[in-house]
Amino acid sequence: MSIFKKIMTAIRGGASEAGEAIIDANATRIFEQEIRDAGNHITKAKRDLTGVMAEQMSAKRDIARLEKEITEHEGYAGQALEKGDETLALAVAEKITTLESELADQQHALESFTGNADRLKELVKKSERQINEHKRQLSMVKTTESVQKATSAITDNFSSSNSKLLSAKDSLERIKAKQQKFDDRMKAAEVLESENSDTSLTAQLKAAGIGEQSSNANSVLDRIKAKQK
Amino acid sequence: MNIHTIADHLNSLADNSDTGMNFDCQPISGEIDVLQVTILGREELPIFVSVTDDQILCISYLWGADEVKSECINAMHESMLEMNIPMPLSSFSKIGDKYVVFGALSINSSVTDIEHELAVLSSNALEVIDDMSDYLV
Numbered sequence: 001m002s003i004f005k006k007i008m009t010a011i012r013g014g015a016s017e018a019g020e021a022i023i024d025a026n027a028t029r030i031f032e033q034e035i036r037d038a039g040n041h042i043t044k045a046k047r048d049l050t051g052v053m054a055e056q057m058s059a060k061r062d063i064a065r066l067e068k069e070i071t072e073h074e075g076y077a078g079q080a081l082e083k084g085d086e087t088l089a090l091a092v093a094e095k096i097t098t099l100e101s102e103l104a105d106q107q108h109a110l111e112s113f114t115g116n117a118d119r120l121k122e123l124v125k126k127s128e129r130q131i132n133e134h135k136r137q138l139s140m141v142k143t144t145e146s147v148q149k150a151t152s153a154i155t156d157n158f159s160s161s162n163s164k165l166l167s168a169k170d171s172l173e174r175i176k177a178k179q180q181k182f183d184d185r186m187k188a189a190e191v192l193e194s195e196n197s198d199t200s201l202t203a204q205l206k207a208a209g210i211g212e213q214s215s216n217a218n219s220v221l222d223r224i225k226a227k228q229k
Numbered sequence: 230m231n232i233h234t235i236a237d238h239l240n241s242l243a244d245n246s247d248t249g250m251n252f253d254c255q256p257i258s259g260e261i262d263v264l265q266v267t268i269l270g271r272e273e274l275p276i277f278v279s280v281t282d283d284q285i286l287c288i289s290y291l292w293g294a295d296e297v298k299s300e301c302i303n304a305m306h307e308s309m310l311e312m313n314i315p316m317p318l319s320s321f322s323k324i325g326d327k328y329v330v331f332g333a334l335s336i337n338s339s340v341t342d343i344e345h346e347l348a349v350l351s352s353n354a355l356e357v358i359d360d361m362s363d364y365l366v
Contacts, residue, residue: 149259152260175274
């Protein structure tokens with residue numbers, strides 16, 4: 001059964017009660033072990049791959065060297081024939097036979113190294129996919145358990161602090177009421193602000209000589225002068 | 230990341246949060262650590278934060294199954310499924326007999342990411358209750 005299904009069945013089956021594990025601790029441990037094993041596989045495969053790739057390179061070098069030597073010796077054999085030295089030419093031809101069989105061996109080896117390297121690369125990829133899959137599944141199990149534990153901590157906290165959980169609608173009403181109160185305060189502040197700006201308008205009018213003017217020394221003097229006449 | 234780092238950050242924000250919200254944090258002790266985060270003015274809808282091996286879970290309780298009008302339960306479930314994707318950062322779930330809205334973050338999230346998550350989650354929770362109140366008793 002998939003982990004997903006197991007969790008679903010466990011929750012449905014009432015394992016959501018606090019303290020009851022979704023997947024028993026032993027299974028989780030086995031799972032964690034599988035993840036570690038897959039990790040070890042990857043490390044080993046990568047190490048093997050490095051070795052195989054080194055051998056692959058060395059085989060390629062040997063092949064290049066042998067091919068060069070064969071071409072050289074073919075040249076030598078030709079030269080010996082030109083000089084009419086059949087015996088020497090035969091000796092060179094024998095050397096070429098040895099080189100060619102060595103070349104064939106190296107080519108075989110290269111083929112097998114390449115095959116091995118491809119297989120190991122595939123193995124690494126497969127193990128990496130497997131490890132990620134296991135990790136994802138383990139995360140599901142652990143999260144489910146963690147949520148259960150968190151829920152029981154939250155529930156305990158509520159029952160111990162005696163604070164009653166309100167219904168959703170009541171909570172919303174309260175929050176809205178608080179928001180309303182806040183908005184009202186903001187509005188009141190705005191009204192006050194605008195009253196203040198009314199006062200400042202009067203001041204501006206006064207400065208512009210519009211509206212009621214306060215008396216100044218000159219106007220007082222004018223008034224006194226008018227009385228004396 | 231652990232709940233204490235989150236609590237330190239949220240408490241240090243005071244009036245200077247980018248989200249315009251004031252957070253208050255209260256750790257709850259238990260088998261695993263849970264941080265109760267309340268937002269000023271929204272104390273009735275706390276958010277519970279817990280940190281596991283690979284993720285940070287932020288959960289807000291919406292309503293109990295007993296608060297749903299029995300004839301509305303299917304319609305409500307459909308609405309919740311339909312709203313699941315449009316609702317930013319949060320998803321619906323059910324824990325025991327309680328419907329919840331939650332957000333899950335990578336363990337590598339920054340404290341600013343978490344702060345943003347909490348602000349959005351709180352607003353989502355409020356809006357969801359408001360919009361779904363027809364289904365509730």
